[in-house]
Amino acid sequence: MAYRVLVTDDVDPEGLALLAAETELLVDEVPTLPKDELLRRIGDYDAIVGRSATKISAELLRAAKKLRVVGRAGVGVDNIALDVATELGVAIINAPAGNTVAVAELFFGTVIGLLRQLPAAALSMQNGVWDRSKLMGRELKGKTLGIVGLGRIGSEVAMRAHAFGMTVVAFDPYIADERFTALRVRRAASLDALIAESNILTMHVPLNDETRGMIGKRELGRLPARSIVVNMARGGIVDEAALLAALEADQLRGAVLDVFTAEPLVADSPLRTAPNLLLTPHLGANTVEAQRNVSRDVCLAVRDALLHNDLSKSINVAGGSGEWGDLQPAMLVARRAAAVARAVLADQGMRAVRRLALRIGPDLAHGAGPLLAAAAAGVLEGVIETDRLNLINARSLAEARGLELSVGESNELGHPRAIEIALAGGMQQLAVAGVAPEDSKPRLTRIGQFHVDVNPRQTLLILTNHDVPGVIGRVGTLLGERKVNIAEYHQARLAQGGDALAAISVDGAVSEETRKALLELPDVLTASVAHFGAE
Ligand SMILES: NC(=O)C1=CN([C@@H]2O[C@H](COP(=O)(O)OP(=O)(O)OC[C@H]3O[C@@H](n4cnc5c(N)ncnc54)[C@H](O)[C@@H]3O)[C@@H](O)[C@H]2O)C=CC1
Numbered sequence: 001m002a003y004r005v006l007v008t009d010d011v012d013p014e015g016l017a018l019l020a021a022e023t024e025l026l027v028d029e030v031p032t033l034p035k036d037e038l039l040r041r042i043g044d045y046d047a048i049v050g051r052s053a054t055k056i057s058a059e060l061l062r063a064a065k066k067l068r069v070v071g072r073a074g075v076g077v078d079n080i081a082l083d084v085a086t087e088l089g090v091a092i093i094n095a096p097a098g099n100t101v102a103v104a105e106l107f108f109g110t111v112i113g114l115l116r117q118l119p120a121a122a123l124s125m126q127n128g129v130w131d132r133s134k135l136m137g138r139e140l141k142g143k144t145l146g147i148v149g150l151g152r153i154g155s156e157v158a159m160r161a162h163a164f165g166m167t168v169v170a171f172d173p174y175i176a177d178e179r180f181t182a183l184r185v186r187r188a189a190s191l192d193a194l195i196a197e198s199n200i201l202t203m204h205v206p207l208n209d210e211t212r213g214m215i216g217k218r219e220l221g222r223l224p225a226r227s228i229v230v231n232m233a234r235g236g237i238v239d240e241a242a243l244l245a246a247l248e249a250d251q252l253r254g255a256v257l258d259v260f261t262a263e264p265l266v267a268d269s270p271l272r273t274a275p276n277l278l279l280t281p282h283l284g285a286n287t288v289e290a291q292r293n294v295s296r297d298v299c300l301a302v303r304d305a306l307l308h309n310d311l312s313k314s315i316n317v318a319g320g321s322g323e324w325g326d327l328q329p330a331m332l333v334a335r336r337a338a339a340v341a342r343a344v345l346a347d348q349g350m351r352a353v354r355r356l357a358l359r360i361g362p363d364l365a366h367g368a369g370p371l372l373a374a375a376a377a378g379v380l381e382g383v384i385e386t387d388r389l390n391l392i393n394a395r396s397l398a399e400a401r402g403l404e405l406s407v408g409e410s411n412e413l414g415h416p417r418a419i420e421i422a423l424a425g426g427m428q429q430l431a432v433a434g435v436a437p438e439d440s441k442p443r444l445t446r447i448g449q450f451h452v453d454v455n456p457r458q459t460l461l462i463l464t465n466h467d468v469p470g471v472i473g474r475v476g477t478l479l480g481e482r483k484v485n486i487a488e489y490h491q492a493r494l495a496q497g498g499d500a501l502a503a504i505s506v507d508g509a510v511s512e513e514t515r516k517a518l519l520e521l522p523d524v525l526t527a528s529v530a531h532f533g534a535e
């Protein structure tokens with residue numbers, strides 16, 4: 001089956017060629033579409049790849065019945081209704097690293113341009129003027145640079161600022177002290193403290209509820225006299241009206257804006273004629289190198305998501321570390337162990353699961369988020385009606401049904417790559433455990449108190465029976481008569497003559513009628529079937 005990919009917003013051809021090279025991907029490249037036209041067309045597509053000009057609204061996502069992936073050839077995802085995408089199970093993939101240097105270089109280009117009055121100088125030369133006295137500049141050396149957001153771009157700016165002889169201070173409550181030390185950046189205790197000493201204040205944070213309007217009239221008023229404010233992050237992080245007022249009152253030396261609350265900036269915006277304001281039309285990422293990088297990065301990840309169901313690059317899988325190569329077998333165990341626990345409990349009359357507790361061995365600790373999502377998907381599969389149950393929406397769908405989810409690391413599971421799922425509801429609970437060793441196949445190792453050893457393939461039959469001779473033969477004969485092929489049969493018991501449990505891995509499906517027939521066999525006490533969905 002071929003997947004259709006819609007590409008908007010001038011995405012670099014090098015990445016698109018990677019998509020077009022796949023026979024299973026049909027790529028349609030269009031210019032940035034007006035909202036209504038995009039809404040009309042989106043229903044035909046499995047993926048959309050674009051940049052900041054295309055708004056991926058809640059309305060668009062709900063209309064996009066086939067959509068599985070949104071690729072963003074760049075960093076900021078404030079143009080995407082992330083919550084709705086997560087609820088619908090649509091993967092959001094961005095290209096976080098490819099344009100970092102482009103923004104950092106534009107920072108120095110524009111700030112030096114502003115300090116040395118380069119736009120005015122160039123214009124004066126075009127106009128036949130030679131006036132050096134009016135074009136006196138200032139240097140970066142010795143000035144204090146205040147960076148808000150010491151992430152990828154903030155860090156690159158900091159490194160280059162040292163080369164210019166600047167003092168570098170930053171405010172970022174989410175970054176550890178070690179990173180500040182490694183970058184030789186002094187940590188400001190608060191945003192206010194940073195503002196109070198910044199000759200140049202620059203914003204490198206995402207736009208969200210915490211950062212919208214972060215620099216307003218009050219903050220601008222607290223900057224040292226004759227400071228410069230730079231916003232290359234997102235429009236609205238620096239309040240445009242307050243900035244305009246501060247520039248008109250000659251309170252600042254100047255400002256640089258590359259991003260605007262509404263883009264494109266309207267032709268008659270008062271910002272266009274404000275004094276000492278250097279404007280660029282969202283050029284931060286506009287270099288040949290950056291566009292090639294982000295296009296390649298995002299297209300590869302979109303390809304892998306569509307063709308190989310690899311969601312490791314989706315930013316809306318909670319806790320994803322980005323590297324899932326070693327986690328896939330563990331995710332399979334988590335999902336299947338949860339499905340087994342749910343099936344067995346349902347046959348004991350417990351249909352409403354209330355709690356899912358995941359415990360993982362230390363070598364899987366980095367995958368806690370995706371593993372919990374996989375376990376949630378295992379509990380829900382076959383229970384809820386959705387054709388888009390996946391690692392992206394499983395946790396939110398489970399929580400919406402009142403299921404409490406938790407995950408913890410444990411050294412007591414007997415293997416560093418062990419996984420245990422405990423489901424509970426009412427008075428009942430059941431734990432199912434497994435392992436995902438690096439060098440052998442994933443196995444289920446425990447169902448309740450019974451030790452088993454079975455590779456959970458397409459379908460697992462779980463029987464409990466009296467531990468008496470003849471049961472295995474009768475079960476095998478019944479399944480054989482019904483053309484159910486047994487791949488593995490693992491019999492476990494707690495004590496001779498007590499209860500026993502059989503974990504039987506079979507090919508294909510086991511009908512409800514076959515399950516009932518198994519229950520009719522002498523000495524069989526319970527029979528549960530876990531059909532595993534697609535991986
Ligand atoms: N002008 C342009 O063309 C471009 C603009 N951008 C913008 O730059 C932003 C930053 O990009 P990256 O550095 O790659 O992202 P990043 O995620 O590496 O860094 C963002 C940093 O902001 C920090 N942060 C978040 N909330 C904060 C708060 N309330 N106070 C202080 N710090 C806070 C985070 O801890 C993080 O370290 C993007 O979100 C995007 O909006 C990115 C690329 C191009």
Ligand SMILES: O=C(O)C(=O)COP(=O)(O)O
Nearest residue numbers: 051052053074075076285
């Ligand atoms: O990557 C980002 O966040 C940017 O702001 C770049 O946006 P663009 O892809 O140039 O529309």
